[in-house]
Amino acid sequence: MAIAERTAGTVSPPSVSVRPGWAGWLSTTDHKRIGIMYLVSAFVFFLIGGIEALLMRIQLGVPDNTFLTPDVYNQMFTMHGTTMIFLGLMPLNVGLGNYIVPLMIGARDMAFPRLNALSIWLFIFGGLMLYVSFFVGGAPNVGWFAYAPLTQKQFAPTAGVDYWIIGIGLTGVASIAGALNFIVTILNMRAPGMTLNRMPLFVWMQLVVAFILIFAFPVLTVATIQLLFDRHFGTRFFLPNLGGDAVLWQHLFWFFGHPEVYILILPTMGIISEVLPTFSRKPIFGYAFVAYSGVAIGFLGFLVWAHHMFAVGLGPLANAFFGAASFLIAVPTGVKIFNWLATMWQGSLNLTTSMLYAIGFISMFIIGGISGITLASPPINVQQTDSYYVVAHMHYVLFGGAIQGIFAGVFYWFPKMTGRMLNERLGKWQFWLMLISFNLTFFPMHLSGNEGMPRRIYTYEAEMGWNLWNLISTIGALLLAVAFLLFLWNVLTSIRRGPIAPADPWDGATLEWAVSSPPPVYNFAVTPRVRSRRPLWDKKYPHLHEANGSHGAPAGRLAGPLDDGFEPETSAAMEPIHLPSPTYAPLIVSVGIMILGFGIIYLGDFGLIAASAMLVGLLIMATGILSWVRISHVDSPYQAH
Amino acid sequence: MSESSMIRPHATTAHHTSLGVDNRKLGVWAFIGSETLFFATLITTYFVFAPVNRARPDFQDPREFLDIELTTVLASILLASSLTMVLALSASKRGDRRWFTTWLLATVGLGLAFIGGQVYEFNHLYHEGLTLSSSLFGTTFFVLTGFHGTHVAIGVIWLLSVFFKVRTYPNSPENAMDVEIAGLYWHFVDLVWVAIFVLVYLI
Numbered sequence: 001m002a003i004a005e006r007t008a009g010t011v012s013p014p015s016v017s018v019r020p021g022w023a024g025w026l027s028t029t030d031h032k033r034i035g036i037m038y039l040v041s042a043f044v045f046f047l048i049g050g051i052e053a054l055l056m057r058i059q060l061g062v063p064d065n066t067f068l069t070p071d072v073y074n075q076m077f078t079m080h081g082t083t084m085i086f087l088g089l090m091p092l093n094v095g096l097g098n099y100i101v102p103l104m105i106g107a108r109d110m111a112f113p114r115l116n117a118l119s120i121w122l123f124i125f126g127g128l129m130l131y132v133s134f135f136v137g138g139a140p141n142v143g144w145f146a147y148a149p150l151t152q153k154q155f156a157p158t159a160g161v162d163y164w165i166i167g168i169g170l171t172g173v174a175s176i177a178g179a180l181n182f183i184v185t186i187l188n189m190r191a192p193g194m195t196l197n198r199m200p201l202f203v204w205m206q207l208v209v210a211f212i213l214i215f216a217f218p219v220l221t222v223a224t225i226q227l228l229f230d231r232h233f234g235t236r237f238f239l240p241n242l243g244g245d246a247v248l249w250q251h252l253f254w255f256f257g258h259p260e261v262y263i264l265i266l267p268t269m270g271i272i273s274e275v276l277p278t279f280s281r282k283p284i285f286g287y288a289f290v291a292y293s294g295v296a297i298g299f300l301g302f303l304v305w306a307h308h309m310f311a312v313g314l315g316p317l318a319n320a321f322f323g324a325a326s327f328l329i330a331v332p333t334g335v336k337i338f339n340w341l342a343t344m345w346q347g348s349l350n351l352t353t354s355m356l357y358a359i360g361f362i363s364m365f366i367i368g369g370i371s372g373i374t375l376a377s378p379p380i381n382v383q384q385t386d387s388y389y390v391v392a393h394m395h396y397v398l399f400g401g402a403i404q405g406i407f408a409g410v411f412y413w414f415p416k417m418t419g420r421m422l423n424e425r426l427g428k429w430q431f432w433l434m435l436i437s438f439n440l441t442f443f444p445m446h447l448s449g450n451e452g453m454p455r456r457i458y459t460y461e462a463e464m465g466w467n468l469w470n471l472i473s474t475i476g477a478l479l480l481a482v483a484f485l486l487f488l489w490n491v492l493t494s495i496r497r498g499p500i501a502p503a504d505p506w507d508g509a510t511l512e513w514a515v516s517s518p519p520p521v522y523n524f525a526v527t528p529r530v531r532s533r534r535p536l537w538d539k540k541y542p543h544l545h546e547a548n549g550s551h552g553a554p555a556g557r558l559a560g561p562l563d564d565g566f567e568p569e570t571s572a573a574m575e576p577i578h579l580p581s582p583t584y585a586p587l588i589v590s591v592g593i594m595i596l597g598f599g600i601i602y603l604g605d606f607g608l609i610a611a612s613a614m615l616v617g618l619l620i621m622a623t624g625i626l627s628w629v630r631i632s633h634v635d636s637p638y639q640a641h
Numbered sequence: 642m643s644e645s646s647m648i649r650p651h652a653t654t655a656h657h658t659s660l661g662v663d664n665r666k667l668g669v670w671a672f673i674g675s676e677t678l679f680f681a682t683l684i685t686t687y688f689v690f691a692p693v694n695r696a697r698p699d700f701q702d703p704r705e706f707l708d709i710e711l712t713t714v715l716a717s718i719l720l721a722s723s724l725t726m727v728l729a730l731s732a733s734k735r736g737d738r739r740w741f742t743t744w745l746l747a748t749v750g751l752g753l754a755f756i757g758g759q760v761y762e763f764n765h766l767y768h769e770g771l772t773l774s775s776s777l778f779g780t781t782f783f784v785l786t787g788f789h790g791t792h793v794a795i796g797v798i799w800l801l802s803v804f805f806k807v808r809t810y811p812n813s814p815e816n817a818m819d820v821e822i823a824g825l826y827w828h829f830v831d832l833v834w835v836a837i838f839v840l841v842y843l844i
Contacts, residue, residue: 111664176675184668188658214671218679226686229784234774237686243697243777248689252682629802633810 019582027582029113030521034120035099036417039410041124042091048131049083050484052076054477057441061474063462073458074141075160079130081144082164085260086171087127089402093267094119094178096409097206099417101182103512104200106191106530106566108523111184113580114628119178121590126170129597133163140164143456145257146227148238148249153231159601162231165224166597172217172224173593179213182206191511193530193566200510200533201284204291205270208298212259212266215302220256223249232604247312254305262301264398265365266294268405269336272358275408276340278506279355280347283534286339293332300329310381319378326376333369337362352506353427357408360435364400368393371446386456389449395442407431407487414494415501419517422498426490434483440476444469509534511566522577528566539565585628592621669822673829676792680833683788684840687781694777701776706766707842715758716838719793722751723831726824733807733820745804745820748827752797759790782841789837792830799823 019027028034056076059068068076098116102109110116133139140160142150151161186207190199199207227249229235236242238249277284284290306314306322340362349355371393374380384390414422448469453460460466504513514536515523532538542565599614658664694700729744763783766772771779803823807816 112668176672180668180671180675183671184664188660188662188664188667190659192657194659214675215678218675219682222679222682222686225788226784229773229780234772235780235784236774236777237780243690243693243699244780245689245693248686252686629806633806633813633815 024582026587027584029109029117029580029582029586031098031102031110031113031116032417032519032521034116035095035097037120038091038095038098038123041120041127042088042095045083045087045127046089046092047484047488049080049088050481052080052083054481056080057474057477059458060460060470062471063460063464063467065459068458070458071138071141074456075134075139077456078140078143078160078164082130082140082168083127084398085144085264086168087123087130089264089398089406090171090175091123092406093209093264093402094123094175096271096406096413097182097202097209097267098178100413100512101203101206102185102189103416103515103519103523104203104510105186105189105194106511106524106528107185107189108527108577109579110181111189112181114583114586114632115177116181117583117586118589119174119181121587122170122174122177122593125590125594126167126172126174129170129594130163130167133160133167136163145253146249147253148227148230148244148246149240151227151231151249152239162228162601165228166601169221169224170593170597172221175213176217179210179217182210183214186210191524191528191530191566197288198530198533198535199291201273201287201290201294202267202270205266205273205294208294209263209266212263212298212301216256216259216263219252223252223256226252228600247309250309250312251305254308255302258305258308259298259301261397262297264402265405266297268361268402268409269294271405271409271412272340272361273336274510275354275358275412276343278412278508279350279352279358280344281350281507282343282347283509284339285342285345286335287533289335290339293335296332297329300325300332304329304376307376307381310378311385316378323376323378323381327373330369330373337366352411353422353424353431354408354411354506356428356431357404357411360431361401361404361408364396364404364435364438368396368401371396384449386454387449388445388453388455391455392442392445392449395438395445399442400438404434407434412506413512414491415505416512416517416519418495418498419501420494420496420498421501421505422494423490426486430483430486430490433479433486437476437479437483441473441480442476444472444476448473504536507537507540509537511535514539514566522579525577530566532565535566537565581631583628583631585624585631588624589621589628590624592617592619592624595620663818665818665822666825669825673825676829680789680836683785684836687785687841690777690781694781697777699776701771701778703778703782703841706769706771706778708762708765709842711758711762712838712842715755715762716834718751718755718758719831719834722748722755723828725751726827730817730820730824733817738811741807741820742804745800749797749800749804752793752800752827756790756793756797759786759793763787785841786837789830789833792833796823796827796830799826 025033025037028037053076055068056073059065059073098110130139136159138158138160140146140156140163141158142156142161142164146161146164150156186199186203226235226237230237230239230244236244238244238246240246273284273290303325304322306318307326310319310323344359371389375384375390375393411422411427414420448466451464451466451469453464453466453469460470501517503516505517506513511528511530512519514528528535537544594617596614596617599610599612599617602610603614660667691703725744725747729741729748732740732744771782773779773783800823803819806813806819810816
């Protein structure tokens with residue numbers, strides 16, 4: 001069957017004005033371009049965060065090392081954690097979601113394209129702002145969790161913590177705006193016939209994450225506002241000597257911080273749930289269980305924050321409750337893992353790089369889950385907390401898990417995004433090198449941690465007996481860097497010379513493979529009417545669908561005799577395609593907000609200059625909003641037909 | 642011509658949406674959900690510190706500082722503004738230009754009166770010796786009520802911008818929805834004040 005016949009696009013493209021060159025990127029409102037901007041900028045931040053990790057590993061490679069000073073080391077681990085979580089993992093997931101979700105649900109764009117542009121710019125400026133701190137008196141040096149009262153002015157006198165507050169604040173606004181966009185897009189702009197029960201699991205997980213985001217981030221926002229007030233305006237929220245409470249910071253921070261873990265991991269669980277069925281050539285096993293266990297994880301994630309605080313002394317009752325709640329999360333997580341394994345069971349596995357990463361995700365995530373169980377047990381936790389065991393656990397979940405999941409997604413969707421295939425042979429080299437060096441780096445940390453090596457120390461004495469494990473970790477980290485260079489090389493060469501990608505290179509099941517690679521700017525010439533969970537697959541293989549029905553596959557039962565994939569909406573074919581025009585308004589608003597942020601940082605020290613900066617920022621912001629209102633009047637945003 | 646069709650009713654429902662709710666309305670509802678957590682955190686902080694404050698040597702008793710009469714008036718003003726907001730929305734849906742203008746500007750006026758009352762209250766408390774840094778009570782009280790006041794101020798700006806947009810583009814099909822979602826936000830801010838009034842001032 002010719003590829004062209006499979007695509008949902010059958011109408012010639014309308015003329016859409018896209019500005020050429022850089023102007024096109026700066027003024028874009030297209031979810032696909034914004035997705036790519038997210039991916040590229042997050043990957044750059046990710047590499048910087050990796051370099052910070054390498055510097056730390058070099059410092060810790062041998063005992064009594066003087067490669068970094070203690071203060072620089074503190075800046076490194078603070079910025080490494082902050083970067084990887086807020087500027088690396090989270091936006092990588094958002095980038096994939098931004099690109100793929102509208103395609104998967106048969107929409108032409110996100111619900112609010114201009115708000116989407118605002119999100120990417122606020123994220124980029126928030127990240128840049130964090131890094132400006134290196135050049136103006138020192139980066140934040142208090143850990144990514146910024147525990148009180150260490151963050152107070154007398155212990156952290158440089159502006160580093162203020163940059164942390166404002167930088168996180170900007171990315172936080174970006175995240176909430178982005179999450180609102182995802183919620184409305186997913187709930188309201190699905191193609192006709194795509195019920196919640198037919199939504200791809202990647203979309204499901206993005207929806208759950210968006211809900212976690214809008215409920216978790218405001219709590220962090222309040223905590224950072226309180227911290228800012230403590231540092232500059234004489235309040236005493238986190239100052240124990242004045243009646244404040246340092247533990248309150250931990251409660252507020254982890255009420256955000258624990259759900260944040262699921263913000264990072266759930267989208268990659270969604271990626272795995274797309275990749276595994278495609279390369280096992282089977283439908284996902286237990287679709288509903290995978291979807292609803294994601295919801296359960298999202299819900300339970302809000303009940304377990306104090307398991308980060310067992311050593312604080314909250315008392316046995318609180319510790320027991322939060323320990324038990326944490327164990328509960330293993331249930332929906334286990335459900336997912338068994339569903340993935342059952343999906344592969346008796347499938348005809350196609351071990352592409354993407355599939356290898358998906359399998360790597362499952363295996364490494366299981367190790368991270370098991371070390372998580374020991375940490376969730378209060379008595380064992382007291383032994384292991386603040387040791388390298390925690391570092392090992394966290395990296396097995398977020399690197400062995402989330403990063404490998406993202407690689408599975410990148411190798412899976414790269415052809416769709418660029419129209420070129422990545423080099424599979426290089427990709428497999430990268431996978432094996434990464435898997436081995438990852439374990440080389442992080443597995444020994446379980447051991448050094450249980451032997452008592454604390455986190456966040458900049459060096460250690462030779463007699464402590466941690467030398468060998470640290471040397472192995474450092475060698476592993478250097479090899480990991482090589483794996484990332486391989487990936488960079490692969491991307492840079494493939495994007496120019498890689499084989500041309502067909503619309504549906506992996507024989508996929510979901511709607512994004514029904515349009516050309518890369519998709520046209522309007523995504524779908526004609527909105528498809530969806531009739532099954534695997535619309536493209538059922539369209540391509542109607543006979544297989546009947547066979548599935550006899551095996552009792554739930555999709556067949558749900559939709560009955562109509563379950564034959566999708567068809568273009570014929571009634572909609574006559575309607576003109578309306579896309580939002582490019583605009584600089586979101587960029588201007590973000591610039592204004594960033595200048596406002598700089599003003600806030602220096603309001604305490606340079607009152608007049610800072611206040612004028614804030615005024616200038618507000619004026620730029622107001623200008624941006626005015627042009628935003630104007631353009632949204634003449635050019636009302638696209639809504640799904 | 643008060644019956645001029647400056648606002649076309651039902652114009653925004655022309656598009657298909659999966660849930661049958663306008664995109665922007667759904668977005669504002671989600672945003673309000675998010676804001677709920679914002680205020681819940683501030684209110685929780687206030688209550689966590691209330692007993693600590695009482696035990697401190699620099700204790701400042703809320704009952705000595707908080708003026709129930711004034712805040713009762715302020716609460717009534719905000720509640721009344723929710724009513725005028727509903728009337729403004731209803732007028733905009735009928736396409737009644739004159740009453741829309743009247744009720745929307747009345748809402749803005751009541752909002753400004755509330756902010757004025759709060760400025761008066763803050764100034765009064767400052768002269769009584771209650772500041773951000775004078776005690777735990779001052780810290781938690783001013784940050785909580787101050788952020789609520791900021792939200793009211795943003796609401797006033799939002800309402801005014803809706804008013805000017807409707808005046809500039811009287812025939813825009815988006816107008817009724819603009820009024821409706823600004824109203825949703827406004828009602829939410831009022832509701833938060835009811836919570837603060839009951840929890841902080843009355844109890």
